[in-house]
Amino acid sequence: MSWEIVIGLEIHVQLATRSKLFSGAKVGFGALPNTQTTLVDLGMPGALPVFNEEALRMAVTFGTAINAEVCKHSVFARKNYFYPDSPKGYQTSQMDHPIVGLGYLDIQIEDGSTKRIGVTRAHLEEDAGKSLHEDYDGMTGIDLNRSSTPLLEIVSEPDMRSAKEAVAYMRKMHAIVTTIGISDGNMAQGSMRCDANVSVRPKGQDKLGTRAELKNINSFKFIERAINVEVQRQIDILEDGGKIAQETRLYDSDKNETRPMRSKEEANDYRYFPCPDLLPIEIDDAYIDAIRQSLPELPDQRSARFVSQLELSEYDARVLSASRALADYFEAVVAVCNDAKLSANWVTSELARYMNQHNVEIEAAPVTAEQLGQLIGRIMDGTINGKAAKTVLDELWNQTGEVDAIIEAKGLTQVSDTGAIAAMVDDVITASPKQVQQYIDAEVDKRGKMLGFFMGQVMKASKGSANPGQVNGLLKDKLDELC
């Protein structure tokens, strides 16, 4: 039987506010436990929440960026449950009246076409603290620094049909939230994480299959793996005549498997009701419009500009606009070297190779856009050739130093002295009588291809430093003289 995969994502984005959603405590990662807390975050008796309006502005910005309905009336609700890192015994969230309603975003799918993914809603809520199970001698430590950190939970429609689509959606969402500046998007620190609702159904069937919810996935790589392994698990069960249980599962990246979370945690009745300590949020069109007007250039718009203004291919434009940091980097490279196509090539191929190898994002790349721009500039002005440039890039990535100093120190300046190159060309022609004869015997339109052999020999002789353009010209001239 052929199966269709159905995926919906719930993405939690930590908003980049300075203070918490309901208190004046600083938001930050890595501080000593319980040092970034107020009475409110600690759930002390009589402490009351005060809403951080910056979080509202960010949520509305997001709503306008995904073409969503921004709700003029939204309400905070309490989600009641007991857990030691939930200091009030409830999480303040939004239930019936979220701040952002129906919206959508477009992703590019594998065949290169565009697919629209619906966003059901996005709502504001506070994060919980952390339970620390190690280092406390059998006891559990509670760190409430993260308590009341603002989150935007973005719920998609079940519109995705493959793990790759889910990753594309997540990447697009990442690009949007970082572009509009509402989150640092740092997945390693949990600033962006997602739950995936995954089900399968026989192709052609309308009714959705029973879904499993995969909790707390915190990298693009794991989204793809977790969904694929879960899909396979479900198909195996169904093909063996079994049934899928509706449950919450955890992805174990070490074992590359999903497994059910304790069922106790699912038996919760959260008893949502409007939080009586907080007033409903009322905003007007003027507020929403002002935010809409001040939206920065969004990833899709930027990509379109890369095509129309910088004449990049659709593909390169999309890759380079996938995150705000990457797009900013690319544009900074272009600003230095003034060649968009070369810049695109170097960023998407050479630099990307290093990033993949070392598993770092552009923000952490040791080569600055300024340096890469200079390097490309040196290719353009003929100082070095492409091969030497790769050596410089390797040096820039792995060592310290500046572009010109490395070229100098490594003696990479390409030989553009016509006399020296001519001598090497003559040597190669003299040393290769057989190949020269083949060249002479070949039909004129086939000769171009045969030039490659001689090119390689000359470049080898020059240890790669000869100016390939000059070598090519001289070879052609001298060989054609012999014909």
Add this chain to the structure above:
Amino acid sequence: MTNKTLVQISKDLAAGEYSSREITQDIIADIKARDSIYNSFISVSEHLALTQADAADARIAAGSAEILTGVPFAHKDLFCTQGHATTAASKMLENFVPPYESTVGQRLLSAGAVCVGKTNMDEFAMGSSNESSFFGAVKNPWDLNAVPGGSSGGSAAAVAAGLVPAATGTDTGGSIRQPSSFCNLTGIKPTYGRVSRFGIIAYASSLDQAGPMCQTAHDAAIMLNAMAGFDEQDSTSQQRETPDFTAELNLPLNGLKVGLPKEFFGPGLNPQVAECIMAAIKQIEALGAQIIDISLPNLELSIPAYYVIAPSEASSNLSRFDGVRYGYRCDQPTDLMDLYCRTRAEGFGTEVKRRIMVGTYALSEGYYDAYYVKAQRIRRLIKDDFTRALSQVDVIMGPVAPTPAFDLGSNTKDPVAMYLEDIYTLSANMAGIPAMSTPAGFVNGRPVGLHIMGNYFAEAKLLNIAHQYQQVTDWHLQTPTSSGMPVSNTEKGA
């Protein structure tokens, strides 16, 4: 010092009759000597009080004193006091010492008032008789066989017994007004949002409101001046200017339109209480008011609606008492569930547990619409009733409670009978309007309060009416001692 009003003490302090330290010491000694009769205090904050009194004396000497500077008062033990135990009359918080002060407490401290201690109350403010306190029931100074009312019963008894001139209270469904009525005091529940709730342990957040309990309307106005005001730490507090609540006390009542809702005078009302109230209303009429019959048709629904909304909010508000960060924790928990279950089973009293369970049930999936949502709809109807009525009249009057103070132990077996006590008071909390009680007579030696309700932010009007009434009556001047009280403590059936 017994039964001196706040105004009198303030004058004495200004005149140098005695220092704040002296009166504070006298009051603390008096509490220690006599409060074993009433059990109106949970704790006395002697050290803090004397420090505050000395600071007040310095202000008085420096000529920078305000009217409350140096005047002793007591806090209901629901107001967090920095550095002094705040228990909510619960085993759960028996040893809880807040590292912060409530906004109301801070405002009173800034005015120079001296907090001598924390008064007894129903546990977590849940009750109408002060019998649910972990620290024992409070006795009504007017009759030691009677309850003082609740939940601010300790504050009421302490002022009525002359232990302190004024005390703070909170009113979620009548908890300032009903004990004021039972103990012959002037107590006012302000408009919801007039007084900050920050630092007051929450019972039902959408209904809770703090206010003063005093001997006179003038004293209450002075206290309210200090307590009220916008607080950015409480999102439900109102961003509006606080008037001087003493400014209109002396206005005449000519032309005042007083509405009498027929639902306040139905069959449940004790006839002698009705007589007192009608007599009081006659006097108000004699002061120039016009009496108009009105109706609040949904009043009866306020009891079931209240007992859904308040427990629902309470069930969530009290979730933070889990034994994890502060307060009571059970011995040797075997696991997390055991920690939660036993901490809460052992730390909360019966009435608190009952309301948590009722609220949890009402908010549960499948019941939420039938209970909570419906109760909110009723709340809206009640609010509309008041809006309609208060477009016809300036204020609404009636009894505070259907009976005078009842006997200790008489309602404890039947929670529903206890809940019916709140029939006249709940609706003001549901609507969020201000309401107060002022002394209006006695039935068999037990006081009866006149209930005055007004439009949003009309506290000054209510205090004006009470003050004018107090100018032509002396009910509020009666004290248990002046009337030959307290009666001996004859234990019923003992």
